[in-house]
Amino acid sequence: GQNIDQPTEMTATEGAIVQINCTYQTSGFNGLFWYQQHAGEAPTFLSYNVLDGLEEKGRFSSFLSRSKGYSYLLLKELQMKDSASYLCAVRDNYGQNFVFGPGTRLSVLP
Amino acid sequence: EAQVTQNPRYLITVTGKKLTVTCSQNMNHEYMSWYRQDPGLGLRQIYYSMNVEVTDKGDVPEGYKVSRKEKRNFPLILESPSPNQTSLYFCASSLFGTGGHEQYFGPGTRLTVT
Numbered sequence: 001g002q003n004i005d006q007p008t009e010m011t012a013t014e015g016a017i018v019q020i021n022c023t024y025q026t027s028g029f030n031g032l033f034w035y036q037q038h039a040g041e042a043p044t045f046l047s048y049n050v051l052d053g054l055e056e057k058g059r060f061s062s063f064l065s066r067s068k069g070y071s072y073l074l075l076k077e078l079q080m081k082d083s084a085s086y087l088c089a090v091r092d093n094y095g096q097n098f099v100f101g102p103g104t105r106l107s108v109l110p
Numbered sequence: 111e112a113q114v115t116q117n118p119r120y121l122i123t124v125t126g127k128k129l130t131v132t133c134s135q136n137m138n139h140e141y142m143s144w145y146r147q148d149p150g151l152g153l154r155q156i157y158y159s160m161n162v163e164v165t166d167k168g169d170v171p172e173g174y175k176v177s178r179k180e181k182r183n184f185p186l187i188l189e190s191p192s193p194n195q196t197s198l199y200f201c202a203s204s205l206f207g208t209g210g211h212e213q214y215f216g217p218g219t220r221l222t223v224t
Contacts, residue, residue, distance in 0.1 A: 002169065031209075033213075041217075042200060042215035042217055043153070045212035087152065089153070096141065096158060096166075098153075100145075100153035100154070101152055
């Protein structure tokens with residue numbers, strides 16, 4: 001079966017660092033993506049991991065451990081505009097279909 | 111401007127009345143996909159297409175049809191809509207379905223079936 005878990009909600013303070021975890025159990029694996037979605041808007045791409053390790057992109061970093069079925073998104077120097085939902089998605093190895101997690105709603109407080 | 115467009119943006123319809131939601135991209139992308147988004151369930155893939163005339167089922171294809179007759183368009187067809195298809199629908203495209211190519215999402219279509 002396909003299952004992706006993320007915390008439902010998180011709260012953090014402006015300027016802080018927050019880590020959003022994602023665990024997955026899928027029938028295959030061909031890459032993990034993180035997307036950001038502001039309320040009422042479409043998702044936008046943040047990062048991609050296919051090999052184990054850390055990918056850094058400005059204030060955002062994403063980590064992957066394939067053996068553990070685990071990824072996290074790290075957001076540094078939080079800003080109010082980072083308040084959004086963060087979606088973890090796995091691409092299945094057997095095709096090009098994507099399985100998304102339920103999303104984590106992050107609230108950044110002043 | 112590079113974009114994915116969907117029409118209509120909002121639609122209220124009745125059970126059983128066939129409808130089509132259009133999706134078009136101007137980026138010459140090969141891969142296109144349809145998702146529905148429901149509270150607590152996240153995005154679920156309905157159908158995807160690797161290229162013209164090539165379509166495959168996602169995780170929730172029942173009650174939907176798609177076609178890919180030309181590269182830029184990927185319409186979603188509900189032959190006989192039912193209330194459980196009330197949802198927010200997103201179309202997305204990416205250069206290819208493989209590799210780290212990001213998906214670009216359309217603005218969404220909010221469908222209500224009564």
